[in-house]
Amino acid sequence: MKMTITVGLAWVLMLVCSAAVSAKDESASTASVVDAIEMTRIQHEAGADGAVAAISPDGTQAAFVTWRGDMARNTNAYELRLLDLRAPLQSRPSKTLLTRLYPGDRHDQQASPIKQLRFVQQGKALAYLGLDGSAVAQAYVVEIATGKERQLTKHPSSVRNFVLDAKGGLLAYSAVAYPQDETSRRVEEDGVFLWDFAMFPDYRASFPAGSILARQGGWKGIRQYFLAGNSPKLIFDSRQSRPAEQSAPSDPKAAVSPSQSLMDDMVLGFAALSADPSGKQFLLYPYQITEHPMHPERYQYYRAPNMNSYARRVAPQVALVDAATGKISPLIDAPSPQFERYESGAPLWSADGRSVLMYTLFSDKPDVPPAWVEVELASRRVVSLGLEKDWKPVGWASDGKSLVLSNKGERFALLHRGDDGRWLKPQNSGSIKGLNPDWSAVTDGAVVLGVKDGLRQAPELAAYDLHAGKEQLLTDLNPQLRQRRLGEVSGLHWRDPPSTEAEGFLVKPVGFQAGKRYPLVVLLDDGTLRREGDPYFLDAAWQLSGHAAQMLAAQGFMVLYHREPPLRDVIETPEEPRRMQRDIEAAVAKLDQEGLIDKARIGISGWSRAGFYTSYLLIHSSLHFAAATNIDGGASEYTDRMRPFTDDELKQISGPVMFESHGLWSLVYHSAMAERMTALGVPNEILYFDAASHSTTRPQHRSRSLQTNIDWWRFWLQDQIDPEPAKATQYAHWQQLREAEQARKPKS
Numbered sequence: 001m002k003m004t005i006t007v008g009l010a011w012v013l014m015l016v017c018s019a020a021v022s023a024k025d026e027s028a029s030t031a032s033v034v035d036a037i038e039m040t041r042i043q044h045e046a047g048a049d050g051a052v053a054a055i056s057p058d059g060t061q062a063a064f065v066t067w068r069g070d071m072a073r074n075t076n077a078y079e080l081r082l083l084d085l086r087a088p089l090q091s092r093p094s095k096t097l098l099t100r101l102y103p104g105d106r107h108d109q110q111a112s113p114i115k116q117l118r119f120v121q122q123g124k125a126l127a128y129l130g131l132d133g134s135a136v137a138q139a140y141v142v143e144i145a146t147g148k149e150r151q152l153t154k155h156p157s158s159v160r161n162f163v164l165d166a167k168g169g170l171l172a173y174s175a176v177a178y179p180q181d182e183t184s185r186r187v188e189e190d191g192v193f194l195w196d197f198a199m200f201p202d203y204r205a206s207f208p209a210g211s212i213l214a215r216q217g218g219w220k221g222i223r224q225y226f227l228a229g230n231s232p233k234l235i236f237d238s239r240q241s242r243p244a245e246q247s248a249p250s251d252p253k254a255a256v257s258p259s260q261s262l263m264d265d266m267v268l269g270f271a272a273l274s275a276d277p278s279g280k281q282f283l284l285y286p287y288q289i290t291e292h293p294m295h296p297e298r299y300q301y302y303r304a305p306n307m308n309s310y311a312r313r314v315a316p317q318v319a320l321v322d323a324a325t326g327k328i329s330p331l332i333d334a335p336s337p338q339f340e341r342y343e344s345g346a347p348l349w350s351a352d353g354r355s356v357l358m359y360t361l362f363s364d365k366p367d368v369p370p371a372w373v374e375v376e377l378a379s380r381r382v383v384s385l386g387l388e389k390d391w392k393p394v395g396w397a398s399d400g401k402s403l404v405l406s407n408k409g410e411r412f413a414l415l416h417r418g419d420d421g422r423w424l425k426p427q428n429s430g431s432i433k434g435l436n437p438d439w440s441a442v443t444d445g446a447v448v449l450g451v452k453d454g455l456r457q458a459p460e461l462a463a464y465d466l467h468a469g470k471e472q473l474l475t476d477l478n479p480q481l482r483q484r485r486l487g488e489v490s491g492l493h494w495r496d497p498p499s500t501e502a503e504g505f506l507v508k509p510v511g512f513q514a515g516k517r518y519p520l521v522v523l524l525d526d527g528t529l530r531r532e533g534d535p536y537f538l539d540a541a542w543q544l545s546g547h548a549a550q551m552l553a554a555q556g557f558m559v560l561y562h563r564e565p566p567l568r569d570v571i572e573t574p575e576e577p578r579r580m581q582r583d584i585e586a587a588v589a590k591l592d593q594e595g596l597i598d599k600a601r602i603g604i605s606g607w608s609r610a611g612f613y614t615s616y617l618l619i620h621s622s623l624h625f626a627a628a629t630n631i632d633g634g635a636s637e638y639t640d641r642m643r644p645f646t647d648d649e650l651k652q653i654s655g656p657v658m659f660e661s662h663g664l665w666s667l668v669y670h671s672a673m674a675e676r677m678t679a680l681g682v683p684n685e686i687l688y689f690d691a692a693s694h695s696t697t698r699p700q701h702r703s704r705s706l707q708t709n710i711d712w713w714r715f716w717l718q719d720q721i722d723p724e725p726a727k728a729t730q731y732a733h734w735q736q737l738r739e740a741e742q743a744r745k746p747k748s
Contacts, residue, residue: 030510030554031484033706036539037069037699040477042451042459043078044110044439048118049272049346051442052451053461056123059398059444060086061144063097063126064461065114066477069699075103076697080114080128082144083474085447085463094475097126097147104697106663110269111693116161120168127152127164141168155232160223161271165279170228171323172235172273172282176221176265187212206636206643207672213665221265225284227326235326238263241288242313262288262314270338272346276353280323283347283356286316286338287330294335300367301337306568311339318347318358320377331356332382334363337370341530342390342408342437344370351400354378357385357393374423385415385423397445404429404445404466408532409437412448412466430469435462437530438542449474453536455489455505481538485510487553489537492560494590500565502583506591507537507549507559518558519601519626519717520591522584523547524610527564537561543607543695544702546631546660546709555714558597560587564610574639577616588623600626601717603655605709607631608694612638615645615673618653627716629709631660632694635673650676656683656737658712660705662692681744683737685712 046065047054053064062085067078080098098114105111116129120141130140132151137158142149152170153159162173183199186192192199200211214220222239226232241262260267268286275282288294296302296315315335319328331347336358338344347358354377361370362382372385372392385393387405393415394406403415405426410433413426434452435441436459441450445466452462452473458481461474488508496502509518528542529535540547540561549559565583570576584604591597604625606614611634618628636642637649650673657677659670667688677684687708692701711727712734714720721731 029484031481031486031538031550032554033548033551033703033710034071035481035484036544036548036551036706037071037702039458039481039538040066040068042439042461042477043067043112043115046112046115046117047440047442048116049274050270050440052439053442053449054117054119054126055085055442055444055447055449056119058123059446060084061119061123062449062461062474063117063119064449065112065117067112069702070101071699071703073101074698074700075101076699078102078112078114080117080126080142083461085474097144098142098149100130102131103699104693106691106693109693109695109697111697118164120164125168127162127168129159129162139170139173153228155226160265160268161273163273163275163282165275165323166277167279169279171275171279172225172227172321173232174223174225174271174273177224178221184215187215204642206641207669209668210665213668222263223265223268223271227323233326235321236284236287236328238265238268240290242290242293244313260310260314262286262316267314270346274347274349275323276349277351278353280353282321282323283331283349284319284321284328285336285347286314287319287328288314288316292330296335298366299335299361301361301369302335306571308572311337318356318360320356331358331375332360332363332380334361336360340370343372343387343392345392345394348393348396350374351396357403359392383423387426391426394441394448395443395445399445402445404443404448406441406448408530409435409439409441409450410532412464414466429466430464432462432464432471434534435464436533436535438528438533438535453534455491455534455537456486458536458538484550485554486550487559488512491534492587492590494586496565496579496582496586500579500582502565502586504560504562504587505534505537507553507561508596509556509558510554515595517595517598518556519713520558520560520588520597520603521552521713521717522588522602522604523549523559523561524580524584524604524606524613525562525564526606526608526610527567529563531563531566539706543631545607545662545692545696545705546605546629547607548706548710551706551710552713555710556718557713558591560591562587572639576639577613577620580613581617581621584617585621585623600624603627603629603713603717605629605631606634608633609638611635615653618655618657619645619649620652621654623654625655627655627657627712629658629660629712630670631705632662632666635659635669644672644676647676647680650680650682653677653682656685656716656741658685658687658709660687660689660709662689662694662696664690681740683740683744685734685737 043065053062062083067076070077078100079096081094083094100113102113113131118127120127125141125143127141132138139152139162155175158176160174163171194208225236244261272285294315296312302312318331318336320331321328344359347356356375359372372387374383391405391407393403395404401417405413411431412429415426416424418424435450439451441448448464451459453459458478464471487510492506493503535541537549552559611630614630615634661667661670674684689701696702
């Protein structure tokens with residue numbers, strides 16, 4: 001494929017334009033909540049196997065999905081877009097093939113009406129997973145020339161994955177099922193004891209309602225796999241996988257480990273189906289059956305201290321399925337783990353269909369770490385690719401003989417095969433600065449497509465030419481944001497005593513004045529940020545609730561967005577929150593020493609597990625937090641069997657807390673902590689969203705979450721009240737909380 005590439009020209013122009021606006025137009029408006037909701041975003045995992053895009057067989061077109069909030073209709077607009085990769089940048093508008101309005105799914109924060117894209121029919125059509133008239137996911141094909149759609153599956157429940165032959169015909173698919181099992185019948189008809197482990201293997205004495213609420217949320221679905229046809233044939237059921245283990249009350253670490261297994265549909269987000277070029281067979285991953293245990297305890301990989309019982313329980317294989325008969329056989333008799341952020345990935349077929357590339361352990365070498373290998377199907381011979389740490393294959397070159405390798409999504413190399421069939425040493429193809437590894441790149445062997453962004457530059461689709469070693473931007477999705485005055489963003493590094501390097505991002509107030517001390521809001525990341533790169537900050541990186549970074553900068557706040565430190569070696573131990581505490585205390589000390597913040601006006605917020613870190617810091621830190629928000633998590637001691645915080649602990653909370661609860665489970669969970677706080681005179685508030693997903697996606701939910709968090713910080717850290725009449729009762733209640741806080745901690 002040939003491309004006309006302007007080396008970074010568009011990116012440089014965008015930076016220059018942004019700088020010009022900041023320098024010349026001081027009257028330009030600052031970022032708003034509406035900006036965050038209505039900006040056009042590139043969908044994660046739009047392509048097959050979690051890739052950001054799909055590339056046509058001839059390398060001339062790319063397909064990807066964008067979405068943005070539609071405030072007027074309180075929904076999100078998703079667009080399936082096509083790009084002509086041959087056209088010059090200046091004349092390359094994207095073509096919108098499909099538009100879908102979709103508010104989101106309360107049970108799935110990553111739900112989308114358009115995903116799993118792949119080109120079929122020699123690039124004349126696109127297959128994808130979409131929604132039918134009842135909002136049930138089904139497989140579709142749409143013709144590129146006409147936009148005409150054809151539904152491939154008509155399953156009564158949501159299709160999760162599907163696989164096609166070379167001509168675009170449906171071979172097989174998987175779908176979720178919610179069986180009416182004996183447990184469901186007894187819960188509904190007989191009445192049950194919640195401590196009955198036979199009924200509820202995931203029972204927690206500290207939160208007994210959890211098992212029931214999980215079932216009501218549809219979390220107890222299983223997954224079934226079918227061969228396509230007039231009468232689809234069931235070939236595998238996830239209930240054949242090993243069940244969840246009963247938590248041992250005498251084993252604290254096992255008791256706080258996730259209780260799911262590969263029986264549960266909710267944990268199979270990394271599942272993959274892919275066919276060989278002939279369509280005669282396909283791969284099924286993850287594959288696990290009770291009668292063929294993997295014995296993960298044999299492997300050094302699973303004996304590591306940071307591997308909990310959940311990781312060992314879900315040790316799966318890659319399986320080969322005969323598309324004619326549905327017969328399933330393991331490809332290698334060893335686990336194929338997927339817990340490595342950079343090395344692991346979905347298996348890849350060779351161009352001739354004679355071999356498969358996969359990331360695996362070795363049954364005959366249990367002390368050897370997992371590695372990428374090539375498995376010849378006829379002989380089952382295993383040949384290592386010899387890749388170094390953090391490298392993995394992301395696709396085949398057009399000749400079908402060379403592999404494209406990626407290192408953390410930024411460095412690339414070509415791996416050639418010698419005449420004797422052996423793999424040679426990788427040949428460096430250069431790197432692309434700023435390619436965000438949160439979006440999985442895709443390649444056809446000539447070009448790599450990924451997402452490029454910066455601390456003040458919104459994400460854009462970008463291309464990297466592997467042969468020329470040059471890059472270019474392919475889109476300009478949010479030109480309106482270049483007119484906004486944003487707070488300066490920079491990476492922040494500090495020492496977590498005694499010697500650990502810690503890091504995050506500091507957003508300074510718009511119009512920052514040296515020598516002035518500002519109120520500080522600390523936003524805790526829940527491990528959504530990679531360890532590398534400089535992501536764009538408007539609201540937050542992945543989770544879209546509450547973390548109004550640039551909107552707070554517009555209101556005169558200093559914002560610290562903390563990048564979560566490595567925690568795998570201490571996860572689910574008392575050292576886990578202590579490490580976070582040391583990180584935050586050291587960061588605040590650094591900012592205080594530099595004269596940037598007012599230590600009397602510090603707020604802290606965390607979402608999901610970071611909500612636990614928020615609660616822990618409020619209780620244990622030497623810092624005084626003037627206020628906090630806890631978003632959809634954190635209302636118990638995660639490292640001690642998820643027990644409720646004791647009254648003695650709750651009395652130590654240093655400031656008022658606003659809980660943000662998404663769904664009934666979260667409300668029940670937060671209410672238990674909030675009620676004890678109220679009884680102890682510790683001020684608290686609950687903002688409840690009945691239909692919100694774990695990370696909010698519906699525009700009205702996001703608007704209320706972001707704006708209420710802004711109001712909360714302005715009230716407690718700046719003594720400011722929004723005069724909007726509709727908020728009068730909100731502030732009247734908060735004034736009561738302030739009086740309670742003053743009574744609890746009278747001023748000297």
